[in-house]
Amino acid sequence: MRINSQEQIAFATNRSLRNANHIEKSVQKLASGLKIAKSSDNAAGFAISETMRTQVRGLAQAQRNMQDGLSLLEVTDEGLNNVNGLLQRARELAVMNANGTLTDNDRVTSQQELTRLLEGINDTAEKLEFNTKNILGGNSSLILQIGANPTQEMTINLVDISTTALNLNDASLLTREFAEQLITKIDDAFEITATHLTQTGSYMEALEHRLRNATLFEANLTKSLSMIEDTDVAREMMNFISLDIRQKGDHLLVNQVNRTLHDSLGLFSK
Known part of the structure; x- marks a missing residue:
């Protein structure tokens, strides 16, 4: 008999890590109010926004x-x-x-x-x-x-x-x-x-x-x-909630697989 635990745990763990990374970015956007906080978020958009920011500040000084x-x-x-x-x-x-x-x-x-x-x-x-x-x-x-x-x-x-x-x-x-x-x-x-x-x-x-x-x-x-x-707060909050639900689901899956594995191994020890 084969107990497929490692594959499930690996899949859930990898997805959990990806979700954690996405959650971190989502929290950063919500905290800063910016969806392009650095060039890696959107290189083209970052370049455009910096040019526009320069014009905005220049116009403010001109006024x-x-x-x-x-x-x-x-x-x-x-x-x-x-x-x-x-x-x-x-x-x-x-x-x-x-x-x-x-x-x-x-x-x-x-x-x-x-x-x-x-x-x-x-x-x-x-x-x-x-x-x-x-x-x-x-x-x-x-x-x-x-x-x-x-x-x-x-x-x-x-x-x-x-x-x-x-x-x-x-x-x-x-x-x-x-x-x-x-x-x-x-x-x-x-x-x-x-x-x-x-x-x-x-x-x-x-x-x-x-x-x-x-x-x-x-x-x-x-x-x-x-x-x-600027961050679309409502949309980003929905994205954050969705990621958080997935993250908790992955944690539950890992815990469930571990519990099932522990229970299965317990049968062999009797």
């Missing part, structure tokens, strides 16, 4: 770059409006001093106030900064990286609103004629600041549009990345 750019433009807008306020007061003084009823002492007092106003304009031009960068004191360019890849950038032209750029260095209120000329000069300065404000507004509108696009693109790319590498 922060654009937020910085918007903050810089908001500071620029505030600075230009501050200069406009100073110009408004300077024009009031010019209109007042274009009137022939003022005395020389009145004009000297007005000139002193005008000097303070022009110093305020230059102070704004020289000292208004964003992250230590002067933004209203020179005609230069600032490049923003607005995408995850090379050449995805936007150039912002910085402006100069100093009294030199506004042609107000020789502004005088000491005579009625000078005051009258100053009215025209200040009107010309308003045209310059208005152009700068319009340009600043167009930059802000363009950046906000590109920021919305980048946000949408990142969300879509993140969703695609999730579909590639």
Whole structure:
């Protein structure tokens, strides 16, 4: 008589080892939330997911770059409006001093106030900064990286609103004629600041549009990345339960075979 125990035990043991390996992978996926935790899980999928992850992180940083750019433009807008306020007061003084009823002492007092106003304009031009960068004191360019890849950038032209750029260095209120000329000069300065404000507004509108696009693109790319590498928890849990049942069944089979073998051998010992 032959007792077929070794073949059954070997079969059950081998299957149990395979199940244990599958269970370990299943637990890893459930614990990490990733169905592609390493390249051996899915080499092609891993390569694709890493490329997509790089783009997602690059887009996230690009959005922060654009937020910085918007903050810089908001500071620029505030600075230009501050200069406009100073110009408004300077024009009031010019209109007042274009009137022939003022005395020389009145004009000297007005000139002193005008000097303070022009110093305020230059102070704004020289000292208004964003992250230590002067933004209203020179005609230069600032490049923003607005995408995850090379050449995805936007150039912002910085402006100069100093009294030199506004042609107000020789502004005088000491005579009625000078005051009258100053009215025209200040009107010309308003045209310059208005152009700068319009340009600043167009930059802000363009950046906000590109920021919305980048946000949408990142969300879509993140969703695609999730579909590639994230674990389907419900499906993986069902797989884990199935493997666990098989594992317990194999253990029961081995135990049963051993018990049967022991009982069979017991018959020969009597």
